[in-house]
Amino acid sequence: MLRFFATLLAFIILLPFLGLSIYTTPSELWHALTNPDVLDALKNSFLGATYATLFAAIFAIPLGYALARDVLKPRKLWLTLLNIPAMVPHSVGGVVILLTFSPKYSPIGKFFADHGFYITGTMLGVVLAMWIVSVPYFINAAYDAFKSVPHGLEKAAMSMGASPLMAFWTITLPLGLRGLITGAIQTWARAVSEFGAVVMVSYYPKTAPVMVYELFNNFGLKKSIPVAVITMTMSAVIFITIRLWGGKDA
């Protein structure tokens, strides 16, 4: 009985996505796949999400570790604060990024602009928007991963002569790796699907979600479906591949 209901619920969630492909034809899909603008949008999405994930890892791994080992106190407050980007509407996240990093509105943005870094209309802006909304997922996963590694193992490694860094590298990181991979997958998935913050910060270069929106807006639902199907299929393939590679629990 439980299996029946679980399967039914899973189908209710997946049905709209599975059904999406029946609203397009192979020739429309091929036309979209050979369109350089669509390919560019897909590349921007996947590359941008990958950079955002790597960038998130740089922040999330030390922060997750510091939180797991109670270096950052009070832990609950910090975890709540660091989850704010995931909680606010993403268009609000876009506004915040613009206000913080645009040379028009802030000295930080001016400083970056003076050194040749612009966020509006650049890939940097796309990555930044993806990063800000997805980094909490990586921080939470890194916190859980490191929390699951007993501190006693690190202490034992250090008592045997490993430096704190080497104890982390040889003990904590390998034991927390599965959790970190899960975090990376969640972060990447969140980043690649981001629309609100990206469209606010950097409409160009266009990402796949922005292109789907633009096609829908300018030419109607029918025109946006092939790009939506391609984006969904490619995301699913990459997502499933990473999950399988990362192990069944990742």
Next chain:
Amino acid sequence: MLEVRNISATFGNFSLKEISFSLAEGKHLAIIGPTGAGKTSLMEIIAGVRKHKEGEILLDGKDISSLPPHKRNISMLYQHLSLFPHYTVKGNIVYPLRWRKEKGMSIHDVARNLGIEHLLDRRIHELSGGEKQRVALARALVTKPKILMLDEPLSAIDMVTKEQVIATIKHIQDTFHLSTILITHSPEEAYTLADYIAIIKNGKLVKFDIKENVWKNPEDIWFAQMIGIKNIFPIEIWNHIYPLVNTSDYTHVGIYPGDIKKDETGLIKGQIIEIVKYPHHMEVLIKTGNITLIWQTSNQEDVKKGGNISLSISPENIYLLKEG
């Protein structure tokens, strides 16, 4: 020789206060005390894992207080063994050698000595409790330490494994020519595995002596409980059963369960109300007068619940205790 001189340290609300003792080469020390007394903290300070505020630690006359853990020639085995689950047995044993220039023991020698040579390629989760203990001991011994410190090595294991581990520790003490420092809650384990006993209370070393002296000189009730005196009674009640003289400075008497003898002519008459069996001995609870005595005896004794029994205790085995 290990010399600990006036070690003081503070961790949050807890302090270790001016702890001093020395342990000759090849001698074995057991540190006993209640939970939170500071036993593990003291051990971690000696190992160099924790920092201390004042005092010195000398090994063979050399001050090692400021040396990092791996340069102290001291190995430490934590209560939960802290084996690394992502390494094989061999990977675990070799781990401490990765961080030091000095050559350690051969992996195969140490593994053979502890009877785990056939397990070297196994993963940790594939081992039994006793095998894990031996792997952890091998990892602690591979660096050829002068001192091996064991934090409650027998606390989280079943009775059969416990006996194996006790035998292994005694084998190490006899074979590897090192000193051991053992933390334990159990007076029996301390007596079995150590030459010296240190008792810690609220961060202070309240007793350090050879075990025989510690065992025969319980000073107060707290002390008696620490060293395994399970029969502790107020003197006025005990006097109804076995009258004593010259007790004016004391409030209680204490008797080790093992010092009570079954004796047909004994003055203490009672009824057996419970029998608790252990692998190599049993504890018999005997109701006599207003008290319940615990008598420890071998499993060979013919005793029955509900039966009557006569017991005797040598006067020198009745310890007078102060409040404490």
